[in-house]
Amino acid sequence: MDFLTILNNSAAEILSPSTAAFALATIGLNVHFGYSGLLNFGQAAFMAVGAYAFAIFTMQVDPTATLGWPMWLSFVVAVLVAIVAAVAFALVLGIPTLRLRGDYLAIVTIAAAEIIRFTVRTSDYSAVTGGSQGLRGQDYKGDITGLNPLTGTTYGFGPWTGTAYDTWIRILAWTLVVVALILVWLLMRSPWGRVIKGIREDEDAVRSLGKNVYSYKMQALVLGGVLGGLAGIMYVLPRAVQPDNFATAMTFYIWTALLLGGAATVFGPLLGSILFWVLLAFTGGMLSGLQQIGAFGDMSGTQAGQLRFVLVGVALMLLVIFRPQGILGNKKELSFHV
Amino acid sequence: MSETTTDGTAPTATHPLVDGEVAPGCKKVDPIVVADGVIRQFGGLTAVDVEHVEIPRGAITALIGPNGAGKTTFFNLLTGFDRPNKGSWSFEGQSLAHVPSHKVARRGMVRTFQLTKSLGRLTVLQNMLLGARDQRGESFFAALVRPLWRAQEQSNTEKADSLLARFKLDTKREDYAASLSGGQRKLLEMARALMSDPTLVMLDEPMAGVNPALTQSLLDHVKGLKDDGMTVLFVEHDMHMVRHISDWVIVMAEGRIVAEGPPETIMQNQAVVDAYLGAHHDTDLGTLTNQQVAQIHEAAEEEVPVGLEASATETTTTDAPAEPGATAHDEEGKR
Ligand SMILES: Nc1ncnc2c1ncn2[C@@H]1O[C@H](COP(=O)(O)OP(=O)(O)OP(=O)(O)O)[C@@H](O)[C@H]1O
Ligand SMILES: [Mg+2]
Numbered sequence: 001m002d003f004l005t006i007l008n009n010s011a012a013e014i015l016s017p018s019t020a021a022f023a024l025a026t027i028g029l030n031v032h033f034g035y036s037g038l039l040n041f042g043q044a045a046f047m048a049v050g051a052y053a054f055a056i057f058t059m060q061v062d063p064t065a066t067l068g069w070p071m072w073l074s075f076v077v078a079v080l081v082a083i084v085a086a087v088a089f090a091l092v093l094g095i096p097t098l099r100l101r102g103d104y105l106a107i108v109t110i111a112a113a114e115i116i117r118f119t120v121r122t123s124d125y126s127a128v129t130g131g132s133q134g135l136r137g138q139d140y141k142g143d144i145t146g147l148n149p150l151t152g153t154t155y156g157f158g159p160w161t162g163t164a165y166d167t168w169i170r171i172l173a174w175t176l177v178v179v180a181l182i183l184v185w186l187l188m189r190s191p192w193g194r195v196i197k198g199i200r201e202d203e204d205a206v207r208s209l210g211k212n213v214y215s216y217k218m219q220a221l222v223l224g225g226v227l228g229g230l231a232g233i234m235y236v237l238p239r240a241v242q243p244d245n246f247a248t249a250m251t252f253y254i255w256t257a258l259l260l261g262g263a264a265t266v267f268g269p270l271l272g273s274i275l276f277w278v279l280l281a282f283t284g285g286m287l288s289g290l291q292q293i294g295a296f297g298d299m300s301g302t303q304a305g306q307l308r309f310v311l312v313g314v315a316l317m318l319l320v321i322f323r324p325q326g327i328l329g330n331k332k333e334l335s336f337h338v
Numbered sequence: 339m340s341e342t343t344t345d346g347t348a349p350t351a352t353h354p355l356v357d358g359e360v361a362p363g364c365k366k367v368d369p370i371v372v373a374d375g376v377i378r379q380f381g382g383l384t385a386v387d388v389e390h391v392e393i394p395r396g397a398i399t400a401l402i403g404p405n406g407a408g409k410t411t412f413f414n415l416l417t418g419f420d421r422p423n424k425g426s427w428s429f430e431g432q433s434l435a436h437v438p439s440h441k442v443a444r445r446g447m448v449r450t451f452q453l454t455k456s457l458g459r460l461t462v463l464q465n466m467l468l469g470a471r472d473q474r475g476e477s478f479f480a481a482l483v484r485p486l487w488r489a490q491e492q493s494n495t496e497k498a499d500s501l502l503a504r505f506k507l508d509t510k511r512e513d514y515a516a517s518l519s520g521g522q523r524k525l526l527e528m529a530r531a532l533m534s535d536p537t538l539v540m541l542d543e544p545m546a547g548v549n550p551a552l553t554q555s556l557l558d559h560v561k562g563l564k565d566d567g568m569t570v571l572f573v574e575h576d577m578h579m580v581r582h583i584s585d586w587v588i589v590m591a592e593g594r595i596v597a598e599g600p601p602e603t604i605m606q607n608q609a610v611v612d613a614y615l616g617a618h619h620d621t622d623l624g625t626l627t628n629q630q631v632a633q634i635h636e637a638a639e640e641e642v643p644v645g646l647e648a649s650a651t652e653t654t655t656t657d658a659p660a661e662p663g664a665t666a667h668d669e670e671g672k673r
Contacts, residue, residue: 025659067522184484191467191475191491197470199459204419205455205527209469209532210443264459 003291005301006285011159017031017166019303020173021047021234022277026257026269027180028227033255034263036220037200039102042093043228043254045116046086048246050229051236052120053085054078056128058140075143084230089116095310098217113251123245135241136330144169144237164242166238173234180227187223196220197264256316262326271327277313283308353600355586356395362595362609363390370395370538370569371416371447376425378593379410385411386389386422387593398560398570400580401602403590404550404614407572411460412590413542417449418442430537444471446537450544451572454523458516462507465526466498467491469533498533504559505553507531519546525556532563539563541572545579557583577605589613 013019024044058078063069069077093112097104118128128173129135150164162170187193195216198206203213231301233244261272284305290296291304299307319326352358357365378386385437386408393399401409414420416427418439421513427445437445464642473494474480475487482484502508505525510518528544544558544560545553561583563570574580580587580601587604589597591613597604604610 161404183482186484187478190481191473191487192478192481193479194460194464194468197460197464201457201459202455204439204451205457206468207419207439208417208443208451208455209530210440210448210471211468212440237562 002289006282006289007158009285010278010282013281014274015160015170015174016277017173017238018160018235019273020177020261021231022257023177023270024173024180024234025228025231025271026254026261027177027184028224028231029254029258030263030265030269031184031220031224031227034258034265034320035193035200036217036224037102038217038221038224039106041226041248041251041255042105042107042113042116043224044246044248044250045109045113046089046225046228047232047250048113048116048120049089050082050232051246052129052135052232052243053229054082054233055135055140055236055241058143059135060128063277064111064146064208071094071143071146074198075147078140078143078175079230082229082233083226086225087222089229090225091218094218094221097199098214098221105222110248113248115245117243117246121127121168126267129243130241134243135239137236139323141237144172162235166187169234169237173237176230176234180230181266181270188266192216203260256312257318259326260319265326265328265330268326268328275327280312283311353586355397360404362411362589362598366392368395369393371427371429371571371604373416373427374425376412376415376422376427378408378420378422378563379413384413384593388412388425388595391588391595393569393571393588394472394580394586395503395569396564396567397458398564398572399586399588400584401571401573401588401590402580403652407590408593409590410542411593413449413540414575415444417447417540441533443536446534447540448531448538449540450524450527450531450542452546454520454527456515456518456523456526458514460515461512462502462515462518462526463495463498463512465530466502466533467494469530470494470497473532489654494533501529501532506555521552522547523584525552528556536568538569538571541570542574543575544575545576553579577611607645616648 025047029040029043032040032043058074062074063077064071064074089112093105093108097108103325111261119125121132122129123131125131125132145165148164148168150168152164154161154163155167156162160211188197189284194209195206198209198211199216206216208214232246257272257276258269258276259272261270263266287304287307291299291301323329341405350552353360353634355366357367366498371393373388373391375390376386376388377384394627401412403409411420415422415425416434418434418437418441424436426433428434429442429445432445434442434445443449457468460468464531473487475484476491499508499511502511505528507522507529510522515523524544526542531539531541541560548556557579558570560570564585572584579659584601585663587599587601588595589604589607589610591609599607599611
């Protein structure tokens, strides 16, 4: 068992573009649940909508090839298409449910996430969505690869070494995370954020003070959903589009990261996402190392790999019992749960 | 029993607030709220059935009645938190039927809740600031640019601080509202409602759970609202408060307006006594002799035509604030 490799692999997660994408989705969920009290159990679906809209637009329309657009324009427009798709998805979910009690949104988002996943998986649309195979990365990465200003072979140091393309995506994804964090920070210190937090506490009270609660909830749902959609793009830029990446498990990883870092804090989602992936990589490495030296008897490598999710579950339980507000959360804010 | 009503009281035929004769649903000289035929049913139960009522402008009006009379439901209907089965009502001459609750509040009709709704995980100051109207920083894009709303926020904060001082909450300014006591939350909710400079404040049991020493200063404060030109409508079970500060009293029972009048004489009105106590309210059923029981049955026999109604009102209430002197007198008059 090579302990150094395990540490190295775990440390690599800290700055990986996937962690950035995941953090972006968690920041979006934080806007929903942490600040607005919206129970969204379908954040993975927002990621799927963003990822597929981006990839499908790039592949089907391909403005660089067919219309002769410059690459940056094609890329920006593809991102805008993904944003529009995420907004539309948020509206479809929100219009019927946001006037009702909170649980309805929860049910509808769970169902909608599965509908999205089955729709893109079905072979009927495989000409467009690739069915259960998904979409090949090289089919939609043309523009972004062409835009890469880095020309060397490898960049970075230590665990954070990567190819020029990886580093380029890393820079993009983390820049987006920083922008999202600043956006959330600016909003939540403003009167807009105050209304949103008020709605989380008691809708009727906020209504009685003359605020249009429905409209504010919709704005929050759209904002968090757009962040989820952008996360989807960032998630598929380093890999291919795989429908099963956007399954319910992804949503619950995002929830775990949010609760770990601390809901309703600006940096909680970031810290939670990094810790979550580092811990997952570390326990995964340790478990397979231990399995290889025979510490688990007859257990196969795959079984040992599954064991880490048991550990994640136990860790989540301990967290909720001993630090329910998360790492960055304010004990006072959570302990008085009216 | 209804014919024999006002034996013991001098009937007040007119009043400066009233246009015409004083009666349930009477016209006011200058009404701010006018409601017509408002009916709200929950299944088979008619919680509110108000034929006509007018709330006088610039006055403090108390809405009283036994538990379950429909006062809170009527508040909910007026402020758009509930939809009536039928009816129309207006505020300052403009119809409010089908207007959503937040628009009602924006028009200057702001209410508080019987079960307090303080926003627990916001500080007391944040709670207050939420009450201010027309905040530029509450729109999504303006929120991102602080200079657009900083000055307004500053002046709102000053206003909030002065209100908090008046309600003796200034020491709690930075505390989470969830850490306040029940009474303090009532105060916070009232202060928050005042942040919007409403034209009409509707308070649902503002004094429930507030300590007596503070009650006095609050009463003065509510009176102060009237001096500032606001109209106040409040629900209250504490008759001391009702008598002390209200200019007009409206009595509800079983969803209907059963009486109206100035606070000095309203409790002598037989309809009010019946509403609160039912008939035979001055008899202690625990220590009856057989003879008394027989008498009651006889009396009940005579009341057969209205027997149904009488038995329905009998179910009420505990903290009955009627004047024992006056009511005993009435009962004697009957015999
Ligand atoms: N949401 C509801 N569903 C069913 N019945 C209701 C509902 N709200 C109120 N009621 C009924 O309507 C009647 C009036 O209730 P309401 O709360 O208006 O009384 P109230 O006059 O405010 O009483 P209290 O002085 O105890 O606050 C009661 O009989 C109550 O049971
Ligand atoms: Mg009530």
